[in-house]
Amino acid sequence: MFDLLPKTVDIVEVGPRDGLQNEKTSLSAQDKIDFIDQLSLVGFKRIEAGSFVSPKWVPQMASSDQVMRAIKRFDGKRYSALTPNLKGFDLAMQVNTQEVAIFGAASESFSQKNTNCSIKESLERFAPVAEKAKKHNIPVRGYVSCVMGCPYEGDIQIKDVVWVSKALLDMGCYEISLGDTIGVGTPLKTKALIEACLQVIPSNQLAVHFHDTYGQALANILTAIQLGISVIDSSVAGLGGCPYAKGASGNVASEDVVYMLHNMGIDTGINLEQLIQVGKSISAKLNRNNGSKVGEAAP
Numbered sequence: 001m002f003d004l005l006p007k008t009v010d011i012v013e014v015g016p017r018d019g020l021q022n023e024k025t026s027l028s029a030q031d032k033i034d035f036i037d038q039l040s041l042v043g044f045k046r047i048e049a050g051s052f053v054s055p056k057w058v059p060q061m062a063s064s065d066q067v068m069r070a071i072k073r074f075d076g077k078r079y080s081a082l083t084p085n086l087k088g089f090d091l092a093m094q095v096n097t098q099e100v101a102i103f104g105a106a107s108e109s110f111s112q113k114n115t116n117c118s119i120k121e122s123l124e125r126f127a128p129v130a131e132k133a134k135k136h137n138i139p140v141r142g143y144v145s146c147v148m149g150c151p152y153e154g155d156i157q158i159k160d161v162v163w164v165s166k167a168l169l170d171m172g173c174y175e176i177s178l179g180d181t182i183g184v185g186t187p188l189k190t191k192a193l194i195e196a197c198l199q200v201i202p203s204n205q206l207a208v209h210f211h212d213t214y215g216q217a218l219a220n221i222l223t224a225i226q227l228g229i230s231v232i233d234s235s236v237a238g239l240g241g242c243p244y245a246k247g248a249s250g251n252v253a254s255e256d257v258v259y260m261l262h263n264m265g266i267d268t269g270i271n272l273e274q275l276i277q278v279g280k281s282i283s284a285k286l287n288r289n290n291g292s293k294v295g296e297a298a299p
């Protein structure tokens with residue numbers, strides 16, 4: 001049953017973006033910079049540090065340019081940001097963003113609510129971003145939201161996730177992150193989805209991005225890694241959610257993922273004790289409960 005477990009797993013820390021974009025308390029640019037620097041020191045090699053989207057749509061991300069300018073850059077680490085269109089890409093390039101992400105959805109309604117356009121139109125907007133990124137040698141990650149269900153449409157068909165994922169891959173994304181935006185997935189649904197995606201996308205180009213709304217995220221992650229997935233998105237202290245998915249709680253907590261993996265003999269390169277302290281301190285700063293069970297249990 002555990003034959004296929006990897007020896008190492010890469011964790012993409014999305015707290016500074018997916019986490020903070022939906023918190024009621026907006027942090028100052030300096031607080032975000034300190035937060036990201038702490039996450040670098042804890043050992044994350046990939047940190048999603050901001051988002052170049054409309055500040056009218058997501059005001060919490062408005063200081064992403066200041067953040068990108070000032071964070072400490074460590075060798076061997078990549079600091080990425082969301083760029084939904086060429087405007088976002090150009091802004092990201094002005095502040096030395098090392099990797100960008102374009103974000104589509106498997107649900108028409110979610111695509112409209114999140115990006116004000118249909119799935120097809122979103123792909124048309126992403127294509128020039130991917131093309132320009134290629135010219136600049138900037139890696140592009142592709143997200144697909146609502147892979148297990150949509151807050152507006154309910155069930156989503158696996159075939160819709162597969163075709164949007166493949167379209168992003170064909171556009172040049174080096175990795176596709178499958179987003180369970182509202183955390184409704186369960187292990188058997190995860191298995192069916194990943195098996196279908198693996199028909200068209202190699203396992204080393206797939207990542208999973210679970211929100212923990214229904215407490216299923218760790219079980220789903222375990223299912224995913226048993227199927228050969230070795231890149232997991234998570235957010236310290238389980239911060240955040242999506243502003244255009246009402247009721248969606250935070251991402252699975254990084255501390256909980258690291259605890260599970262380390263105790264299964266899977267290396268992440270992250271110092272769990274230090275990570276727990278970062279989770280406690282950011283929760284205090286945001287005046288919110290710590291969404292990590294491990295963070296809460298630790299003295």
Ligand SMILES: CC(C)(COP(=O)([O-])OP(=O)([O-])OC[C@H]1O[C@@H](n2cnc3c(N)ncnc32)[C@H](O)[C@@H]1OP(=O)([O-])[O-])[C@@H](O)C(=O)NCCC(=O)NCCSC(=O)C[C@@](C)(O)CC(=O)[O-]
Nearest residue numbers: 052053054057084087088103114115116143145179181242
């Ligand atoms: C996509 C748009 C921009 C389209 O928004 P739009 O209104 O259709 O775009 P527009 O081109 O008509 O522009 C409208 C205004 O926005 C400005 N604008 C336009 N583009 C940019 C930009 N890049 N950066 C800064 N400003 C921008 C533009 O300049 C203009 O300003 P105005 O003339 O009104 O002053 C808008 O819908 C938007 O920003 N949406 C935000 C979506 C978002 O960030 N959602 C959360 C992230 S996705 C997520 O959380 C899911 C994920 C990835 O985590 C996976 C999962 O869990 O499912």
